[in-house]
Amino acid sequence: MSSNTSYTDCGNTVCIIGGGPGGLCMARALKRQGLNYEQFERHSDFGGVWDLDNPGTPMYESAHFISSRDLSGFLDYPMPKHFPDYPSNRQILEYLRSFALAFGLYDKVRFNTPVERVDKDQDDRWIVTLHNGERRRYMALVCATGCNWDPNMPEIKGHFSGEIRHSVTYRHPDEFKGKRVMIVGAGNSGADIACDAAANADKAFISLRRGYHFIPKHLFGLPADEVSEKGPQLPMWLTRLIFGSILRMVNGNLTRFGLPKPDHKLFESHPLLNSQLLHYLQHGDIQARPDISHFDADQVVFQDGTREHLDLVLYATGYKWSCRYATDYFEWKGGRPHMYLSIFSRQHHNLFGIGYLETNSSAYKLFDNEAHLIACYLADQLKRPRMAQEFQTLINEDEPDLSGGIQFVKSQRHEVYLEVHALKKHMRRLRQRMGWNELEAGYFNPVRSQQDYVMQPLSRAS
Incomplete structure (x- = not known):
């Protein structure tokens, strides 16, 4: 808990840490719900691990996407047909930055701004300390910095x-x-x-x-x-x-x-x-x-x-899953953060993670689903507090079986392994129960820029 009051109070603003695919999904979902947010990325542009120039990235020159083009794009922003079946790392980086342009996500991000630490205060608000010593207080915190940065030797x-x-x-x-x-x-x-x-x-x-x-x-x-x-x-x-x-x-x-x-x-x-x-x-x-x-x-x-x-x-x-700026606020099980649906902290109000899951599916549409649930829950806190309390009860008590009938290997990697169809079905049931919008084609069109951005291949120096 933090008792120091020397901070800028950002009111009901949400803080997103990370500018990779998960952070981009979260920014778009909050924008679609009309919620204010600020985003911090330690590197000079969006892309996360897909940027070969991002210090500490595990990316290598020959890397290609492991899931296919047509199943891997974000909702309402498919990967272009001129991409091959399995796009290269440079094409994925190109796609991510084009996505950010298309939905106006460059407006609220601060690049070259690492987060040093986070603290929860007595009002369950989150105080974020930046590398320059600046401290800012938020309604909620979304950790979207991924889990491929701390090598396991x-x-x-x-x-x-x-x-x-x-x-x-x-x-x-x-x-x-x-x-x-x-x-x-x-x-x-x-x-x-x-x-x-x-x-x-x-x-x-x-x-x-x-x-x-x-x-x-x-x-x-x-x-x-x-x-x-x-x-x-x-x-x-x-x-x-x-x-x-x-x-x-x-x-x-x-x-x-x-x-x-x-x-x-x-x-x-x-x-x-x-x-x-x-x-x-x-x-x-x-x-x-x-x-x-x-x-x-x-x-x-x-x-x-x-x-x-x-x-x-x-x-x-592989990599040790870590979140160095907020390690003490996660409950770790087998080296994995243990959260409801691998998204919602059960111990700390309004602490969320994007991308802290292992599953048998392409990631980006799952990130869309994760971000949508978070954004809807936060919107309910401001507009429908009774429904928000109902969902908080689910966070505390719901224990769904998301194995899909599979007996996963007993290993650290599989501590948070989920079967994708079981996860999607449960998310769909939650949206219906809570009265939240379905993630259907066209849902994000209202926050897309009037201008259609055409992806241009990145130069080797970009």
């Missing part, structure tokens, strides 16, 4: 005489030339970077702790997520049966490439949406290895006792 016994880095430092495939390289970890970014190593390193390896189900980026000539999303919504057992049969026909038994057999059913953990890594494994350009046991000089010793001489070990082992 495992501790491995022994000493390695080569180079050890985390993938957050990786930018370009040329970094692998002339080296014997191993990527540790097989998330989607780890698989991507392993492909860069396969094509550029003198020798390339990937170390996997567990096996994964590989889904090709295209099935039947369509992006794989379109095949899943646009088909009929089937029971999970039947979806598993159909997709499992397709994957067995397309991929066969992947253990023949040295990959471990998955220790979980399809969709119980994130599948790898990657065809290229299998291509390189099939051609011997990269080799799979088990989990690391220890280091020994310039060698890596694996759990099965085998060894490899290496120059570079690059950990693609």
